[in-house]
Amino acid sequence: MNICVFLSAADLDERYTAPARDFATRLGKADHTLVWGGSDTGLMKVVADGVQEAGGRLVGVSVDFLAHKARPNADQMLIAGDLAERKALLLAKSDAIVVMVGGTGTLDEATEILELKKHGKHTKPVVLLNTAGFYDGLKAQFHRMETEGFLPRPLSELVFFAEDGPTALAHLESRMS
Numbered sequence: 001m002n003i004c005v006f007l008s009a010a011d012l013d014e015r016y017t018a019p020a021r022d023f024a025t026r027l028g029k030a031d032h033t034l035v036w037g038g039s040d041t042g043l044m045k046v047v048a049d050g051v052q053e054a055g056g057r058l059v060g061v062s063v064d065f066l067a068h069k070a071r072p073n074a075d076q077m078l079i080a081g082d083l084a085e086r087k088a089l090l091l092a093k094s095d096a097i098v099v100m101v102g103g104t105g106t107l108d109e110a111t112e113i114l115e116l117k118k119h120g121k122h123t124k125p126v127v128l129l130n131t132a133g134f135y136d137g138l139k140a141q142f143h144r145m146e147t148e149g150f151l152p153r154p155l156s157e158l159v160f161f162a163e164d165g166p167t168a169l170a171h172l173e174s175r176m177s
Contacts, residue, residue, distance in 0.1 A: 001176050002059065003027060004035040004094030006109040008102035009042040009069070016101050017046050019131045023100075023165030024050025030169065031056065035094045037086070038062035038078075040071035043101070048074070061089045087112055096172045097126045101134045114158050118151065125175040126159045127168045135161075 007020070020043055027034060028051040037044055038060025048058055048071055058074040063086045067079050078093075080086035087109055091097075099110040116122055128135055139161055146155040162168035 001095045001172065002033045002035050002093060003172065004090050004097045005047060005100055006090075006097065006102060006106045006113075007036070007043050007047060007100035008106060009037065009039040009044045010103065011042045012101070015132045016134070017043060019165055020046050020100060021050045023047070023098075023129070023168065024056075025054045026165055026169050027051050028054025028056030030173070033057040033059055033075075035059045035061070035090060037066075037090070038071060038074065039066060039069045041069050045071070047100070059093055061086050061093065083108075091116070091122060091124075094124065095176060096124050098168055098172070099126070099128045099135075101129075101131050107138075117158055118153060125172055127171055128159050128161050129165065129168050130161055130163050 024047040034048060034051040034056055036048065039045070039062065040048065052058055058071065060071055060074040060077040061080060062070040062077065063080045063083055070077055078089055080089055091113065097113055099106065110128070113126055117126060130136065130139065142155055145151050160171050162171060
């Protein structure tokens, strides 16, 4: 399975890097391919290292203004002209999406993917990996959107909330079998 992971390129605390490394190792050992933003920095590097060390493949999609940070030894590296093209390529290259901890770029990617799914532009499973409760506030906001009628479909049809990597991967594998 080609699993797109949206995540931060920042250097982060061990409470985020250790679970990310564990998820990446599981992904690689299960012979899945990581599709990610292509950067060889921060949490993106941690995950790419884990997948590659465990025998998985790497498909990166960088963007022209970040190409200098692209991982040199990825199995495949594409360079998009802008962020919109990058998001489209990431979605096109993947069978499933996992949203890990990140900043505004990760949040932008996550909300766009969910908006496209809401409108039936893709049917790929989306998992929000809530490491260390990072997305508790966002999860509460999504539930409020659903309760107050802002979502035309049940939230459970759009996204699965996982508290850890094994649960996230098990969910994706069950959806793809």
